Amino acid sequence: MDQLFLLELEDIVGVDGVVRDQAELITYESDGLVSHRSRPGVAVLPETAEQVQGVVRLCHRSGVPFVARGQGTGLSAGALPHPKGVLIVMTRMNRVLDIDLANRRITVEPGVMNLDVTRRVSGDGYYYAPDPSSQSICSIGGNFAENSGGAHCLKYGFTVHHVLGAEAVLPDGEIVHLGGDALDSPGLDLLGVLVGSEGTLAVVTKVTLGLLRCPESVRTLLAAFDSTDSAGNAVSDIISAGIIPAAIEMMDRTTIRAAEAAVHPGFPDAEAVLIVELDGSETEVAALFEQIETVCSQNKGWGVQVARDEEQRGRIWMGRKAAFAAMGRITPSYYVQDGVIPRSTLPEVLRRIRELEQDSGLTIGNVFHAGDGNLHPLVCYDDGVEGQAELAERVASEILSYCLDVGGSLTGEHGIGADKACHMPKMFSENDLATMQLVRTAFDPGQLCNPDKLFPTPRLCGEVPGPYRPHPVEAAGLAERL
Amino acid sequence: MADVTLSLGTLVTEIDSLVGSKVARVGTDGDSIDAILPTVVAEPTRASSVGQILGWASGRGVSVSVRGGGTKSGWGGPSGPIDVLLSTRAMNRVEVHRYSDLTATVQAGATLSKTNAVLAEHRQWLPLDPHNDEQATIGGIVATNDSGPRRHRHGAPRDLIIGMTLARVDGVIAKSGGIVVKNVAGYDLARLLTGSFGCLGVILSATFKLAPVAEASRTVLVELPKVDVCARYTADLIAHASTPTALEVSVPQGTMLVRFESVETVVISEATRAAALAEKAGATATVLVGDDELEAWRTHQAQVFVEGHTIVKLTVMPSELVSTLTWLEEEVRVRRLDYGLIGRVGLGVCYLRLQGAIAEQVSLILALRDRLPVGRGSAVIRQSNLELKKLIDTWGPIGDGFRIMRAVKQQFDPTGMLNPSHGPGGL
Numbered sequence: 084m085d086q087l088f089l090l091e092l093e094d095i096v097g098v099d100g101v102v103r104d105q106a107e108l109i110t111y112e113s114d115g116l117v118s119h120r121s122r123p124g125v126a127v128l129p130e131t132a133e134q135v136q137g138v139v140r141l142c143h144r145s146g147v148p149f150v151a152r153g154q155g156t157g158l159s160a161g162a163l164p165h166p167k168g169v170l171i172v173m174t175r176m177n178r179v180l181d182i183d184l185a186n187r188r189i190t191v192e193p194g195v196m197n198l199d200v201t202r203r204v205s206g207d208g209y210y211y212a213p214d215p216s217s218q219s220i221c222s223i224g225g226n227f228a229e230n231s232g233g234a235h236c237l238k239y240g241f242t243v244h245h246v247l248g249a250e251a252v253l254p255d256g257e258i259v260h261l262g263g264d265a266l267d268s269p270g271l272d273l274l275g276v277l278v279g280s281e282g283t284l285a286v287v288t289k290v291t292l293g294l295l296r297c298p299e300s301v302r303t304l305l306a307a308f309d310s311t312d313s314a315g316n317a318v319s320d321i322i323s324a325g326i327i328p329a330a331i332e333m334m335d336r337t338t339i340r341a342a343e344a345a346v347h348p349g350f351p352d353a354e355a356v357l358i359v360e361l362d363g364s365e366t367e368v369a370a371l372f373e374q375i376e377t378v379c380s381q382n383k384g385w386g387v388q389v390a391r392d393e394e395q396r397g398r399i400w401m402g403r404k405a406a407f408a409a410m411g412r413i414t415p416s417y418y419v420q421d422g423v424i425p426r427s428t429l430p431e432v433l434r435r436i437r438e439l440e441q442d443s444g445l446t447i448g449n450v451f452h453a454g455d456g457n458l459h460p461l462v463c464y465d466d467g468v469e470g471q472a473e474l475a476e477r478v479a480s481e482i483l484s485y486c487l488d489v490g491g492s493l494t495g496e497h498g499i500g501a502d503k504a505c506h507m508p509k510m511f512s513e514n515d516l517a518t519m520q521l522v523r524t525a526f527d528p529g530q531l532c533n534p535d536k537l538f539p540t541p542r543l544c545g546e547v548p549g550p551y552r553p554h555p556v557e558a559a560g561l562a563e564r565l
Numbered sequence: 566m567a568d569v570t571l572s573l574g575t576l577v578t579e580i581d582s583l584v585g586s587k588v589a590r591v592g593t594d595g596d597s598i599d600a601i602l603p604t605v606v607a608e609p610t611r612a613s614s615v616g617q618i619l620g621w622a623s624g625r626g627v628s629v630s631v632r633g634g635g636t637k638s639g640w641g642g643p644s645g646p647i648d649v650l651l652s653t654r655a656m657n658r659v660e661v662h663r664y665s666d667l668t669a670t671v672q673a674g675a676t677l678s679k680t681n682a683v684l685a686e687h688r689q690w691l692p693l694d695p696h697n698d699e700q701a702t703i704g705g706i707v708a709t710n711d712s713g714p715r716r717h718r719h720g721a722p723r724d725l726i727i728g729m730t731l732a733r734v735d736g737v738i739a740k741s742g743g744i745v746v747k748n749v750a751g752y753d754l755a756r757l758l759t760g761s762f763g764c765l766g767v768i769l770s771a772t773f774k775l776a777p778v779a780e781a782s783r784t785v786l787v788e789l790p791k792v793d794v795c796a797r798y799t800a801d802l803i804a805h806a807s808t809p810t811a812l813e814v815s816v817p818q819g820t821m822l823v824r825f826e827s828v829e830t831v832v833i834s835e836a837t838r839a840a841a842l843a844e845k846a847g848a849t850a851t852v853l854v855g856d857d858e859l860e861a862w863r864t865h866q867a868q869v870f871v872e873g874h875t876i877v878k879l880t881v882m883p884s885e886l887v888s889t890l891t892w893l894e895e896e897v898r899v900r901r902l903d904y905g906l907i908g909r910v911g912l913g914v915c916y917l918r919l920q921g922a923i924a925e926q927v928s929l930i931l932a933l934r935d936r937l938p939v940g941r942g943s944a945v946i947r948q949s950n951l952e953l954k955k956l957i958d959t960w961g962p963i964g965d966g967f968r969i970m971r972a973v974k975q976q977f978d979p980t981g982m983l984n985p986s987h988g989p990g991g992l
């Protein structure tokens with residue numbers, strides 16, 4: 084990188100806020116999706132919004148790309164660095180700025196860990212609802228950018244439902260405040276677009292989140308099934324019965340085995356387990372819980388465990404949340420997908436995945452947010468076996484196309500990032516993508532903010548996007564395009 | 566707008582031949598928005614026709630305003646001249662009800678009540694209860710992000726929308742999101758257009774997550790001895806982790822309505838507990854069911870939604886709601902204004918009705934805005950006569966984010982031909 088540029092960076096964030104040593108930069112080569120790697124030109128660790136602003140302004144002036152990074156746990160290579168750019172690592176901005184329990188709000192810097200938000204307020208009977216399995220290791224800034232979900236999003240929604248306001252540094256270095264502490268700030272809902280925009284529109288420097296009151300009662304049930312089909316049917320039946328549990332999670336034989344090997348949650352030896360959690364008032368939970376038990380037994384569920392106390396509940400959830408990381412116990416490598424399907428198609432899609440497993444010869448585990456129809460197929464492979472990695476990637480892509488076939492989505496919570504950008508045209512038309520680009524152009528005409536993510540580009544995907552279509556007004560000569 | 570001489574007949578013929586059927590007519594008095602008579606009214610039946618009309622209008626340099634049920638046309642800033650009024654009313658079907666998935670796709674021109682009548686066949690509903698659901702259309706409700714008391718539980722349109730099809734001013738039809746309840750692929754244009762007051766594109770259809778219709782409902786009517794009891798009572802409800810679907814206050818009546826919806830045994834026990842807590846806080850409480858319950862809700866809404874009166878949407882920090890109400894009581898008194906307010910206590914979202922001397926109304930709204938720093942609340946005029954609209958900005962301060970909002974508008978509608986100056990902040 085240009086020496087003068089590096090010196091200017093040091094002026095902004097201080098010498099110890101700039102990482103230029105190649106060996107140290109290796110730390111930042113990838114996020115949680117390690118198959119994508121790229122070393123950043125330089126990394127900076129700002130401590131204030133003003134420093135972020137300084138860095139972004141400098142990049143803007145110099146035409147240098149920049150990428151924000153939280154804790155680097157993302158699973159779509161969203162925080163993959165640009166080789167000629169600045170990686171803005173947000174981990175030092177990790178202060179809790181304000182806790183306002185009277186209004187059930189908390190304002191934090193983006194580097195604060197997800198779980199720490201709940202930790203700060205749980206003593207007072209409050210919590211922050213979105214709970215990604217990675218909650219102890221991922222940052223609010225990353226959650227904001229990915230619109231992260233978690234097991235309890237079935238009832239309580241995703242990050243976007245819990246973010247009230249944000250301070251952001253726009254790609255030209257201006258600081259703006261969107262949303263606010265109060266609801267319904269007048270103006271376009273740009274906050275709603277910024278959440279989930281994968282760091283491609285701005286660098287977020289402050290976030291106000293809504294908190295929820297801990298429910299009076301929580302009940303967790305685990306039921307085993309002899310096939311993923313019957314577990315899938317049970318999920319459909321619960322939703323059709325008009326019950327929205329706090330969570331419905333499913334694990335299949337492979338992921339149950341992995342979780343057992345890693346953290347011993349005491350799951351039954353079954354083809355599938357469902358974890359169903361209800362929360363709310365004492366009476367409501369009791370009434371609905373009976374219905375859930377009935378649905379499970381109608382679908383031939385067995386080995387039902389009802390958590391008697393917090394300890395047992397914690398154990399069940401530990402088993403579920405550790406499942407991803409635990410896959411390492413049973414396979415050298417795995418490829419994870421995040422496709423979503425209409426929940427009524429669960430049995431059908433799971434059947435197709437099983438057929439694919441047989442045809443490809445690769446083990447495919449499944450641990451997922453069944454209530455939302457958000458699959459997490461884990462395609463296991465061995466790097467050491469030639470061609471298996473490629474085969475796994477093809478199998479994973481095939482699963483995504485099953486999801487799209489039934490009207491689903493490429494991703495429910497991990498984001499598109501660099502990983503799935505080339506798949507976007509399978510889900511969206513050229514016009515759809517061009518319309519999204521209008522937003523991108525409004526925020527970042529220079530395309531410097533996390534470039535090469537989310538949208539398919541010729542460089543990434545090796546094909547030229549469709550021909551540019553002029554706006555009719557422009558064609559009529561009435562207006563210049565910005 | 567542009568310096569094109571518009572002949573009425575020509576425009577009507579141009580639109581009809583473009584679309585290939587009779588969809589346009591000359592505007593009449595009944596079509597006026599803020600006393601502005603649209604030149605032509607077009608009511609296409611197909612999404613593709615909307616695209617054609619918009620593309621044509623862009624090329625032709627004529628402005629287009631969009632109307633659903635017409636219940637909110639007076640909302641937002643005062644309108645500029647309207648060349649073409651595009652009505653969505655002929656596109657009014659529930660396209661698909663995927664009841665096993667608890668989702669539905671609805672065309673923009675369908676009214677909320679019709680939509681919910683269709684969804685009720687499978688005991689589901691789109692859980693929004695804004696005022697006037699008989700006339701308000703899905704497109705209008707989404708464009709204004711409008712909601713009612715049960716927002717307390719279910720959220721606003723922005724929280725329920727999972728996909729959208731829209732027409733851009735250049736005629737291109739695009740979609741965002743999809744039909745699944747969880748989806749983070751691409752930018753969320755559905756959310757961007759929700760609450761945009763139609764200034765970025767025309768909403769053609771929207772997909773929502775739905776809720777099951779609850780088996781039973783009870784509402785506790787609480788009569789407050791003093792308005793500050795509201796704060797104490799609400800804190801008690803929260804402390805007991807009570808889970809109402811609506812939690813409302815109404816002044817000057819000094820009443821609260823607390824609604825529970827679930828299975829029968831649950832609503833009875835929750836309502837009984839909520840009533841007991843109210844009595845403990847020093848208020849009187851009655852548990853209502855059936856017609857009495859419906860009537861209480863009708864009366865509640867009627868405090869505010871009165872034809873011809875000014876309506877202000879007021880948001881405050883929930884903790885400042887009661888002090889705002891106390892302040893308001895005094896301020897309307899000195900200004901000799903008649904008023905009514907209903908508020909979502911847990912959210913800090915209120916609707917304020919005003920009647921009386923316009924200058925006094927203006928001074929009250931300005932005084933309210935003075936109390937509310939950007940981000941800590943707002944007072945937006947929802948309905949008013951033209952005189953008031955001309956004296957005071959509809960939106961109030963928007964803050965430093967406005968710059969980028971303008972840039973977005975510029976991208977979507979470079980010449981400002983769609984719903985001119987009607988969008989937030991006059992976009």
Ligand SMILES: Cc1cc2nc3c(=O)[nH]c(=O)nc-3n(C[C@H](O)[C@H](O)[C@H](O)COP(=O)(O)OP(=O)(O)OC[C@H]3O[C@@H](n4cnc5c(N)ncnc54)[C@H](O)[C@@H]3O)c2cc1C
Nearest residue numbers: 153154155156157161216222224225226228232282287496
């Ligand atoms: C074991 C495991 C389990 C997981 N489980 C879940 C789960 O259940 N649900 C779920 O949703 N995800 C899950 N994830 C994915 C991941 O944890 C989330 O996407 C998380 O939100 C990423 O946060 P991060 O701080 O690590 O962000 P990073 O990976 O560092 O960055 C993610 C994206 O956010 C952007 N970004 C980060 N900070 C900012 C900022 N301040 N301003 C603008 N953009 C920014 C980056 O540019 C990048 O595009 C899991 C990951 C792992 C490894």
